[in-house]
Amino acid sequence: MKCKLLLDARGVKENVNVVVEDGVIKDIGNSREGDEVDCSNLVVTPGFVNSHTHTAMIALRGYYDDAELQEWLQRMWDFEKRMSSRLMRLGSEIAILEMLSSGTTAFVDMYFNPEDIKELAEKYKVRGFAGYTFLDSMLDPEEVARRQEGLRDSKHFKAIVNVHSVYSVEEDTLKLAKELAESEGTWIHIHVSETRKEIYDVKRRTGRFPVEYLRDLGLTSLVNAVHLGWVASWEIEELKKARATTHCPTSNMKLATAGAFPFFEMMEGGINVTLGTDGASSNNSLDILAEMKNAVLLQRHNYWDTRIKAIHAFKAATVNGYKLLGIKGGLLEKGYAADMVLFDASLLYPLTRDRLLSNIVYYAGQDAVVATIADGVIYSRSELVQRRRKLGEELNRELEKL
């Protein structure tokens, strides 16, 4: 496909062909082989990675918006005890369609239905990362581990170890999670240092801050640590060993956790910072375009200056996301995954090379996304909307049964 403009974290290219074969970018340049999509009026970016979400929680969108985290979480857990497996699956499928609508081609999920994620990842060719979730108040950890061991990777799915948080599991559970991650050759996805209450409770219980506690259990290098609104400077040092950290600005603001994710210090320190929407119950959208913008907005508000720029958010959502996943993706480059977003160039005015990144991060909404390509498969905007409409009606009917 001959494309008007290509944008990735390294910069802009004009009027180049992108050749895709078997889900991989075969060539970028003058070669015209395999041209299928007319991109002459499109802007192409890499697909985005949503590094932290709870897809099934679409069913909980708008259910309980006006509370801080602890109260909110209890409400979620109460609802989830009544949730049918049909409702979880519907939520996850709708979430994938919503994420594709805003250019997300890969995601990291924390919930209780990883087998659904596996099937849906294969169905839509998006990269799904999920696992059963350790959460001692709701689930027996031995049972979680047993199920997790039965979970197998497939082409588009990879099993990861989900641990809700250090405050919601026993130390033995954390040790079990570590063993599992190491024996299965995978990593751990965990909420860390999200609220002041968490810091206080963990400090009182263990004598350490949450990241210090992870360090002492030998977990740091295994984790994608999510939220981190309340970390100390020496914890940032320790997190340099982490696989990644994930910032969820919208969810943090909506739940009034009031912290300051140290975005700049982490990026400067070489930490692999990524972005996440969190779930539909605390965001309430799964729109990574909005998340890139909000990441810059919140950080500028926190730092009282403009040190965080569009490129930081764009890198976090593309190259850094794929690095977390261990997939060669996030750049428009020969040999990289054919996960891409096609934007309507006519809507990205003023359209200049200089302003392109800004227009994608600060201005482009879902309405400017013409199509998303996941592993070489093209999903048009209208197709995604049609599917969401249909499944949304099903979701409404399913919820009425509760």
Place this chain on the structure above:
Amino acid sequence: MKCKLLLDARGVKENVNVVVEDGVIKDIGNSREGDEVDCSNLVVTPGFVNSHTHTAMIALRGYYDDAELQEWLQRMWDFEKRMSSRLMRLGSEIAILEMLSSGTTAFVDMYFNPEDIKELAEKYKVRGFAGYTFLDSMLDPEEVARRQEGLRDSKHFKAIVNVHSVYSVEEDTLKLAKELAESEGTWIHIHVSETRKEIYDVKRRTGRFPVEYLRDLGLTSLVNAVHLGWVASWEIEELKKARATTHCPTSNMKLATAGAFPFFEMMEGGINVTLGTDGASSNNSLDILAEMKNAVLLQRHNYWDTRIKAIHAFKAATVNGYKLLGIKGGLLEKGYAADMVLFDASLLYPLTRDRLLSNIVYYAGQDAVVATIADGVIYSRSELVQRRRKLGEELNRELEKL
């Protein structure tokens, strides 16, 4: 039109007919007279008011994103000296189409082309409020006043007095603006207490904080005061006399002004709080749906709790906005302006009465807007997008000439 769900700041109605005649809601209820639009699968809300913007600055979108206000402003002013009248008008027209795309049916503009706003307001039947802008460093105040006196109201346009800020004009200019507003029977639109530098400079120059200074000049009751990130508690008291205050959360965050607009205290104190996107150069979108969400997000982050809820933002963007304008609008009620937004109900899942407000404020994007009705005239999403594409291309060509 028979509509699935109606939502305004008072609550939700189900399966009712909305009858429109001559740009006014003639009836809401069972009457089926004049049915034209099939709303059986649509959610209807009042149109939104963008109470602070600079429409012509579409041309400056993405031009200079990474600076704090004072440096940024100087860059804007430098660019504006080179701006053609054609570029301003194109920007304003595109801005109106963008605002309609996200449900905005009325707006308050501060720029140098109010005659364009008047023509465009009549062309699109949106409610435009604009005036020449007092800004002593760029324009002779006598000249501004002379032009302003030549500006006449029309059906969809009302002349207001724009003053850039207390720090960018002389005291005599503020007095002149007051005289003008009083003699013309209109009000004053002004940036107030946006940055710490402004507070410091005004205090040093006048011995007073900006709102105290407005008070002493007898201006408070005449103003829509915009930004107010840095106000003292006694200034909030004084602002109870104001016509309105406008919160621009996205712009404030992006420019790292770092203040805390006292949203809750103002609403509790009976101040008519409204919302604005600010211009495309500091936002960078003109999407009031995003602004409602960001208003809640920023305030929750500032207050460290969830006291600000969806209803506050929704009220600010609807009833409060129309109150500022002096137009009977912002509610879905007999005798009110036929300014409305039609959302695709199938995309607002989970669709229940309880979750509707949340889904509009926290989740619905432009892609869920099927059409916007301004003064009884219907604009479909696809029509708006087509027009934006066409004018966007013109804008690109015009910018290349600079």
